[in-house]
Amino acid sequence: MWQGIRALVTGATGFIGAHLVRRLDELGAEVHAVSRRGTDRERWHQADLSDAAATAELVAKVRPEVVFHLASEVTGVREPETVAPTLAANLGAAVNLLTAVTGTGVRSVVLAGSVEEPSGGEAPGSPYAAAKAAATGYARMFHALWQVPVSVLRVAMVYGPDEPNPRRLVPYVTASLLRGESPELTSGTRLVTWVYVEDVVDAFVRAGADGRAAGHVLDIGTPEPVTIRHTADLIADIVGGPGRPVYGAVAARPLDRTQRSDIEPAARVLGWRPVTSLTAGLTKTVEWHSKRV
Template sequence: MPTALVTGATGFIGGHLVKALSSCGWDVHATIRDNTPPAVTAHRLDGTQACLNDILATVRPDVVFHLASLFLADHRADQVEPLAAANIVFPMQLVEAMVQADCHKLVNTGTAWQFDSQGAVAPVNLYAATKQAFEAILPYYRDARGLSTISLRLFDTYGPSDPRRKLIRILLDAATIGERLDMSPGEQIVDLTHIDDVVSAFLGAGQRLLDSNEPLDEEFFVSGERQSVKALVEIVGEALRKPISVHFGGRPYRPREVMLPVEPGQRIMPGWQRRRSLVEALPAMVSL
């Protein structure tokens, strides 16, 4: 039975991942900061390197799945330090504790917002920049300490019981209560992946690390279905048979709006493919 340590296990994606790992026979452990432990063996963090060292030395996971982060679409000056602490300092402490405990397999979580539409590194916001900054540190641990890594770059994600106020949830709620929405002109393209497919990618990455006899240095996109926001509004309305009242242009685009996400091209993990359809998934989400 392989052992997993998951950071960010109380989040939407992390919560689904720990359930899937347990179902697949993994012995699952999680790091937590609050009083809401996941349904796995939980280890409380206190923010120190010594605490992480103790956790890794105790658990000795075969694979660490790092999903914990602080996401801010835009930031204030007083949020710079929390962003750096969550997205750079903590994962640095994590990999240091890993190599100290002779644990060398890491699935890291990145974002498509680290890149422009042509695939060049060009972080959209400070959140994406901190993600990129941490990944710039990983080559040292790979070369000097034998760390084996797979970074999964996520686009937008959705699924049932999602507490986040993301676009799909906003549209579902508007369709249900008949709310009129002021939205941007809606020409931007969004890439949406169902949570089941996202979890499948993490499981595949973990198994890929377990199966490899050599250290890996791999990066893959987890890409779903693409359409404009305008088209998405129509898709949601048609799937639920409840047209959504939208005033396109009622709000401006956000600063540095991503109009065209990076194209994954061939940078998709071997053996993984999208299986869940947005149209099929939407009806089951409307009452959740």
């Protein structure tokens, strides 16, 4: 399916994006990667997708058959000054890209949504969640009004090797424990839904393959959430050593809610289910970090 297919991947230097680019390369796709900072790699484009003209120029140049939109400003910060940056990076960029591909004959567009998006009439818990939820709404509108073959994969908490943000929970706890330190955390009672990065890549590849996901908003996660405490203790057990997590040392963020993913729609539409258990995924992640700490 993928041999010679022109695939555009935005956010290609990000966690999921980098793994997805590698997978598409392996499948034989003609991968055009996009990031804010340039590289000397072939078919690598530098563009600011919050700029509508630059986005339109990029799409016209690449003429993609499949688009994976992962470019994002990922932050859990609850401060007013994060509203404008997350609005531009997570909503403006998505709208610019959807506008640019409308009427081009693109076969499939897959947007990365988030498990943080509110449901059931809840208020968004952060500027990031609000922007992501709005982007999902616009994607549904573009599909309904102009038949853009777009789907949204609402991804849970992704973890795995090569995570570039050391402040996120899994790399922070793992690196601290490998150094013999005790990571300082909240009470650890919050329930979150984890999903291994290669399982996420599987879902994106399936969603982009034949357009069957078009018009759908699908959760990509695992069926049962676990507590932060369970996750951190599991990492500590895998690492061994003297360090143990310290709970209650950090205040919880406001409006941090339980995360849940309903993966049955993804199973029906994509034939996708996660295959990596939390223990197996964290073991692989600890092995990766142990070679670098």
